[in-house]
Amino acid sequence: MAEKIVKRADAERTITAILDAALRCFADGPEATVTQVAKAAGVGRVTVYGHFDSMEAIVGALLTRSLAEAEVMFDELDVESGTAASAVERLLHAPWILGRYRGLFEAGMRYLGPQRVRALHDQVFARIEAVVVRGREGGEFRTDLPLGWVMATVYALAHAAVVEADAGRLGVEEAADLLSVTLLGMLEPVQKMA
Amino acid sequence: MAEKIVKRADAERTITAILDAALRCFADGPEATVTQVAKAAGVGRVTVYGHFDSMEAIVGALLTRSLAEAEVMFDELDVESGTAASAVERLLHAPWILGRYRGLFEAGMRYLGPQRVRALHDQVFARIEAVVVRGREGGEFRTDLPLGWVMATVYALAHAAVVEADAGRLGVEEAADLLSVTLLGMLEPVQKMA
Known part of the structure; x- marks a missing residue:
């Protein structure tokens, strides 16, 4: 025993x-x-x-572990409290998203493909979606775009920042700042200048 | 002979x-x-x-051919004339980007990986970048974000629309409309509501 x-x-x-x-x-x-x-x-x-069994299995296990770490981080950041915008800011400037898993997104694409990598994000994304929904319901975020599309753009922009940082085209801090400005600019209700 | x-x-x-x-x-x-x-x-x-030699070679040749077709389309759409915003609209509603190459982006990720797929887009992206630069210089588009990051977001959002359409979560027309609204919202100078 x-x-x-x-x-x-x-x-x-x-x-x-x-x-x-x-x-x-x-x-x-x-x-x-x-x-x-x-x-x-x-x-x-x-x-x-x-x-x-294979590199696919290793990459799958590594992504699963990394996303479980992200969920722990979500609890620490207390994303359920404060304004939705401040929760997004806290999330994007947490160390988990940029730099910590250098190369893993690229490996995920190669070994598992976009759809399987996206599916592995489901649980973490439900947490982020809850923040976005809170912002929409509280009048902080625009509601004229379908939630599914907004979440797809959040996912795409976050990974664009990861790819730019991983490729060394942006520093990690700079990537987090640009992602934050761009994402909140997309989420918040806007009034176009004449 | x-x-x-x-x-x-x-x-x-x-x-x-x-x-x-x-x-x-x-x-x-x-x-x-x-x-x-x-x-x-x-x-x-x-x-x-x-x-x-391999599936990698087939996917590479197919992506190269598809992007060459896109370049021909760019000439037909005359993206160098009119306002930059109208050129972006024409581009995004052209049939080439959504639907025509169903599954090819996913295959590109699997067989070549994000960095190589991105590199194959270089020539087409130079054309799109010229439109964005024209919009920035003409005061149509915001200039407070680095051009490199703006182009990374254009690329990411375009492929988010492709993935959503390929997975059947959005219709092709709907995906093009949402992409257009989101992208122009991101490119145009904004004034936040108080």
């Missing part, structure tokens, strides 16, 4: 090491192989294959 | 048939194999491999 628990703890440590190693590999580009990930994790290929 | 010309014309017809078949396959999902593309094109796998 005790042996079983030790074995499971060992397995969890190994899985953590493999996912951490995969993230380090993706920071250098999305073309990482199982062999490279195994080497970076300090384990053999056979060990990696003992836990993951 | 004449035989060579006939052979080359034959090869071009085969390449066209393969790319057309690949596009039909991607409309059903990005997981198409060389075998499926060959079958849809009515040729053997060996013929496909005679022209393309």
